[in-house]
Amino acid sequence: MEPVYQTDALIAEDIDAYLVSHQHKTMLRFITCGSVDDGKSTLIGRLLYDSKMIFEDQLAALESDSKKVGTQGQEIDFALLVDGLAAEREQGITIDVAYRFFNTEKRKFIVADCPGHEQYTRNMVTGASTADLAVILVDARKGVLVQTRRHSYLCHLIGIRNIVLAVNKMDLVDYDQAVFDGIVADYAAFAKSIGITGFTAMPISGFKGDNITAPSANTPWYSGPSLIEHLESVEVLSAADQAQPLRMPVQWVNRPNLDFRGFSGLIASGRVKPGDAIRVLPSGKTSTVSRIVTFDGDIDQAVAGQSVTLCLADEIDCSRGDVIAAADSPPQAADQFETTLVWLNDEALLVGRSYWLKLGTQMVSATVQEPKYTINVNTMEKMAAKTLDLNAIGVAEIATDKPVVFEPYSEARALGGFILIDKITNATVAAGMINFSLRRSQNIHWQPTDITRADHAALKNQTPRVLWFTGLSGSGKSTIANEVEKQLNLMNRHTFLLDGDNVRHGLNRDLGFTEADRIENIRRVGEVAKLMADAGLIVLTAFISPFRAEREMVRAMLPEGEFVEVFVDTPLEVAEARDVKGLYKKARSGELKNFTGIDSPYEAPVNPEIRVNTVEMTPQEAAELIVRKLLPLK
Amino acid sequence: MSDIPRQTLTHLERLEAEAIHIIREVVAEAGKPVMLYSVGKDSAVMLHLARKAFYPSPPPFPLLHVDTTWKFQDMYALRDTMAAASGMELLVYQNPEAATRGINPFDHGSLHTDMWKTDGLKQALDKYGFDAAFGGARRDEEKSRAKERIFSFRTASHGWDPKNQRPELWNLYNARKNKGESIRIFPISNWTELDIWQYIQLNDIPIVPLYFAAERPTYEWEGQLFMADDIPRLEQVLGRRPEITMKSVRFRTLGCFPLTGAVESTAATLSEVIQETLLTTTSERQGRVIDKDAGGAGMEKKKQEGYF
Numbered sequence: 045m046e047p048v049y050q051t052d053a054l055i056a057e058d059i060d061a062y063l064v065s066h067q068h069k070t071m072l073r074f075i076t077c078g079s080v081d082d083g084k085s086t087l088i089g090r091l092l093y094d095s096k097m098i099f100e101d102q103l104a105a106l107e108s109d110s111k112k113v114g115t116q117g118q119e120i121d122f123a124l125l126v127d128g129l130a131a132e133r134e135q136g137i138t139i140d141v142a143y144r145f146f147n148t149e150k151r152k153f154i155v156a157d158c159p160g161h162e163q164y165t166r167n168m169v170t171g172a173s174t175a176d177l178a179v180i181l182v183d184a185r186k187g188v189l190v191q192t193r194r195h196s197y198l199c200h201l202i203g204i205r206n207i208v209l210a211v212n213k214m215d216l217v218d219y220d221q222a223v224f225d226g227i228v229a230d231y232a233a234f235a236k237s238i239g240i241t242g243f244t245a246m247p248i249s250g251f252k253g254d255n256i257t258a259p260s261a262n263t264p265w266y267s268g269p270s271l272i273e274h275l276e277s278v279e280v281l282s283a284a285d286q287a288q289p290l291r292m293p294v295q296w297v298n299r300p301n302l303d304f305r306g307f308s309g310l311i312a313s314g315r316v317k318p319g320d321a322i323r324v325l326p327s328g329k330t331s332t333v334s335r336i337v338t339f340d341g342d343i344d345q346a347v348a349g350q351s352v353t354l355c356l357a358d359e360i361d362c363s364r365g366d367v368i369a370a371a372d373s374p375p376q377a378a379d380q381f382e383t384t385l386v387w388l389n390d391e392a393l394l395v396g397r398s399y400w401l402k403l404g405t406q407m408v409s410a411t412v413q414e415p416k417y418t419i420n421v422n423t424m425e426k427m428a429a430k431t432l433d434l435n436a437i438g439v440a441e442i443a444t445d446k447p448v449v450f451e452p453y454s455e456a457r458a459l460g461g462f463i464l465i466d467k468i469t470n471a472t473v474a475a476g477m478i479n480f481s482l483r484r485s486q487n488i489h490w491q492p493t494d495i496t497r498a499d500h501a502a503l504k505n506q507t508p509r510v511l512w513f514t515g516l517s518g519s520g521k522s523t524i525a526n527e528v529e530k531q532l533n534l535m536n537r538h539t540f541l542l543d544g545d546n547v548r549h550g551l552n553r554d555l556g557f558t559e560a561d562r563i564e565n566i567r568r569v570g571e572v573a574k575l576m577a578d579a580g581l582i583v584l585t586a587f588i589s590p591f592r593a594e595r596e597m598v599r600a601m602l603p604e605g606e607f608v609e610v611f612v613d614t615p616l617e618v619a620e621a622r623d624v625k626g627l628y629k630k631a632r633s634g635e636l637k638n639f640t641g642i643d644s645p646y647e648a649p650v651n652p653e654i655r656v657n658t659v660e661m662t663p664q665e666a667a668e669l670i671v672r673k674l675l676p677l678k
Numbered sequence: 679m680s681d682i683p684r685q686t687l688t689h690l691e692r693l694e695a696e697a698i699h700i701i702r703e704v705v706a707e708a709g710k711p712v713m714l715y716s717v718g719k720d721s722a723v724m725l726h727l728a729r730k731a732f733y734p735s736p737p738p739f740p741l742l743h744v745d746t747t748w749k750f751q752d753m754y755a756l757r758d759t760m761a762a763a764s765g766m767e768l769l770v771y772q773n774p775e776a777a778t779r780g781i782n783p784f785d786h787g788s789l790h791t792d793m794w795k796t797d798g799l800k801q802a803l804d805k806y807g808f809d810a811a812f813g814g815a816r817r818d819e820e821k822s823r824a825k826e827r828i829f830s831f832r833t834a835s836h837g838w839d840p841k842n843q844r845p846e847l848w849n850l851y852n853a854r855k856n857k858g859e860s861i862r863i864f865p866i867s868n869w870t871e872l873d874i875w876q877y878i879q880l881n882d883i884p885i886v887p888l889y890f891a892a893e894r895p896t897y898e899w900e901g902q903l904f905m906a907d908d909i910p911r912l913e914q915v916l917g918r919r920p921e922i923t924m925k926s927v928r929f930r931t932l933g934c935f936p937l938t939g940a941v942e943s944t945a946a947t948l949s950e951v952i953q954e955t956l957l958t959t960t961s962e963r964q965g966r967v968i969d970k971d972a973g974g975a976g977m978e979k980k981k982q983e984g985y986f
Contacts, residue, residue, distance in 0.1 A: 059950070059953035071692050140841075144817075152870075152873075154868055166845050174849075295699070338733065349691070349692055350691065458848075463850045470852070
């Protein structure tokens with residue numbers, strides 16, 4: 045084997061001296077990108093091997109596995125070390141990100157080993173999101189390929205500023221400088237075209253160990269650093285973050301007793317000491333830091349990258365989701381943004397659907413507009429798109445239900461990066477980066493009115509409600525809602541019935557029956573119902589409203605308890621047998637597309653406030669049951 | 679602000695900050711968290727991090743020890759001391775069926791781990807309704823662990839689906855789960871064995887004395903060296919008194935005493951233990967019998983079945 049990179053001598057001679065040196069090591073996180081054939085796993089195996097992170101028993105297992113299933117003949121197949129899942133070893137491919145660890149004299153390293161295939165773009169983005177540096181591997185025999193471009197683009201997109209172009213397998217091209225120079229020139233032209241301002245290129249062989257830990261005698265024409273030397277000298281991200289203004293998203297309010305109130309969080313950027321003036325966002329209230337509390341005693345300063353608990357001099361409102369920031373340069377808050385999204389889920393983006401958006405410690409509801417364009421990650425072309433599918437990258441506007449404290453991702457990862465979560469499946473469906481906030485959201489403010497919604501309701505002597513009737517077409521929603529309104533009217537209540545068909549003649553005449561249009565239909569009706577409830581009315585709505593997510597979206601618009609979901613529970617056979625409007629017949633014959641229950645799903649409520657069974661009850665009985673459950677009305 | 683010098687955080691400072699951030703996120707977002715406490719060195723570090731995360735409050739969740747009744751006596755002693763010192767509630771769970779059937783590591787092989795640990799853990803989580811459990815696993819321990827998320831989801835039957843893991847970006851953890859699902863959270867995922875040792879040393883964290891070499895009664899079993907921690911009980915299960923030799927030994931990991939191989943050593947201080955660890959030529963889990971089942975995919979298979 046080649047010279048081994050390790051510090052054995054000091055460990056054996058003076059362990060305490062070794063430990064002191066190790067204690068002061070910094071940490072660098074990097075990713076390796078490349079496809080199967082570029083020798084990525086081999087390179088990582090080599091780094092682990094050379095830094096003595098492979099033990100004898102692992103090496104013995106590796107040697108026997110290499111002979112059985114390896115791809116390197118009788119030589120050690122380092123790739124087997126890093127492919128951890130059974131399916132990966134069987135298929136000889138990397139599916140998921142694996143994290144590996146090794147030390148050198150100067151640093152501890154965490155390597156995210158990312159799969160290269162296009163269908164694993166999401167895994168690569170995951171690995172890149174925490175990296176300070178990316179090593180992009182190119183096979184010297186093949187040069188810059190489509191996947192080289194894709195990986196470079198993704199690394200640049202996620203904001204990795206340190207890029208290493210490792211031209212691998214130099215041993216297979218006789219360490220020819222011309223080959224290396226040609227590849228570097230190709231890459232430089234491409235890098236410039238996508239906005240990468242600088243990169244470091246080096247000729248290596250992961251398999252033979254050239255220029256990995258030390259300059260190789262095989263490449264006398266190369267005078268740059270070895271890979272390890274370079275990794276040891278690059279500036280780590282958290283050091284740069286300290287130069288920015290203070291930002292600490294509050295994770296948890298620490299309140300063990302009445303005498304102590306602290307705000308716990310990870311400092312995302314900047315530095316802080318007792319006496320510093322701070323501002324709590326989004327409220328804008330100011331105070332000063334009185335103490336920085338830790339388990340090991342109060343400290344007199346803290347910097348980006350540390351988890352601390354801050355005490356403030358004044359009793360001001362501050363809770364999880366708020367951001368403690370430097371008083372003189374606070375971040376902004378907004379509720380509409382242009383964002384770049386990477387779609388991570390098998391289920392495509394549903395325009396208009398309400399997702400959870402998590403940014404820092406803030407969790408809000410958010411809807412995504414139709415993408416402005418998507419980016420072909422192989423050609424960098426912008427293409428028109430209606431939605432985002434798995435692994436798609438696109439630019440789209442997002443609106444949130446509450447202002448979000450943010451910074452553009454290009455300026456600060458911690459307050460610019462977010463994830464979207466499906467409200468029903470709870471899957472993480474997208475990673476997003478805020479490009480900028482939209483001016484319109486900053487210029488439109490809430491105009492306070494003197495007559496409040498409570499005043500409107502008091503005058504009508506009732507509690508506003510939205511009775512949301514949901515069920516299949518022909519289940520009896522409109523009939524029962526109509527009956528309920530009649531009974532409430534007799535009780536001198538102020539009501540209004542919004543009916544699905546009627547609304548489509550006016551407010552929603554521009555909408556069809558695609559999934560996206562159905563979501564927009566419900567969103568508009570929800571907003572109208574909310575305004576009517578603000579005016580003090582008891583609102584009844586009769587819409588199929590097939591998707592749980594949209595019903596939950598309307599629920600979230602209203603104060604707790606005012607949204608009453610009424611599930612008109614009629615089996616499909618019964619509704620179809622009734623077929624009052626003849627629609628089922630048309631749907632069955634294919635004349636009518638996207639019909640709920642036939643070729644479009646109906647997601648029944650899980651815990652409706654009221655459920656009525658129209659097989660066993662007449663509409664009058666159902667209405668009486670509903671009114672009874674609503675009492676008292678004030 | 680400008681008068682505060684910039685400081686480069688060391689790798690241990692960054693790892694500590696990351697772990698504390700993770701632990702706080704779970705408390706802020708999970709319904710009913712619990713910390714699995716196995717009394718080993720990794721658990722010791724995890725508990726210490728939890729105490730740091732919430733100071734001056736005690737960590738707002740209990741400790742859970744899934745006991746096999748076959749742990750070393752020193753482990754039981756330290757467990758009770760540390761629980762008291764942290765101000766946290768300590769829950770101890772022993773699978774009643776394993777107790778009734780007298781399951782032991784000698785007669786029942788892998789069934790011992792399956793029933794006491796895997797089933798015991800599932801039963802305990804279900805019994806108390808915990809939906810989020812902290813564990814002290816590290817990614818450098820084993821191949822399939824290297825691919826596991828920090829927030830790792832389990833189905834209602836506690837199974838792990840490695841091919842269907844949630845993407846985990848930046849430090850934004852998605853703790854929302856479906857009904858019946860639970861989460862395992864590994865705050866020290868990115869720590870190595872050396873990091874653990876060094877952190878213990880720098881923070882003066884109490885650990886079980888068995889990690890340090892001392893003269894102890896040992897016996898050989900299937901070619902490996904073990905410590906006779908409870909000789910009468912060994913005699914009862916084996917039907918004979920094993921041949922006991924006094925030897926200077928220590929342990930690299932701690933589990934059930936009849937399953938945890940001892941190594942001959944004279945490393946009696948932390949520095950010496952770390953030195954020995956760094957100079958050793960075999961990996962840490964090598965002393966554990968569990969990983970050798972089912973060939974290379976032993977741990978992955980165990981995890982799919984609900985092992986932690």
